[in-house]
Amino acid sequence: MNAVPLSWYLILSAVLFSLGVAGFLVRRNIITVFMSIELMLNAVNLSFVTFSYQFKQADGHIFTFFVMVVAAAEAAVGLAIILALVRTRRTLEVDEVNLLKF
Template sequence: MVPIAYYLILAAILFSIGIGAFLIKRNIITVFMSIELMLNAVNLTFVAFAHMRHAVQGQIFVFFVMVVAAAEAAVGLAIIISVFRSRQTLDIDQINLMKN
């Protein structure tokens, strides 16, 4: 018997750490990983609410989020490889083509 609220608070903690890592980290791969961490936190919220309402639709939503995250990771990492080929760096401070 664990309150559902504790699961939601755990998801909130993970999501906040994800945003913090997104803002603080300077390596483009780590920034991308913190996006995955935020997606996982939201998935935990979906599963907790699906358990609360005894409905399976929330779990199916998580399934679709996983599929989209897999597609997003494939395309995002390809973009990272292509950026690294042209700029020879992974530091997001030096990838500033669209600045100015």
């Protein structure tokens, strides 16, 4: 056995995405929750690159590039929001940020 089938890359992508969802739901620290979102974005990127290989076109790489740009913008704004949150509420726990909770 010298090469792996294409579907294994997709299965790996699905496993990483599911672990990202699990981290998003399980963790209480807002920074770890944010990093779980980054993990999900990475898993989707792997799917894009895999399908790009399948169709022998570089379009998937372009979309991966755009996802990275959006992730960078999201990280900048999200971390600024976390800084503002800590400055006003003095906490990093997502459960304690419940001002809008009915």
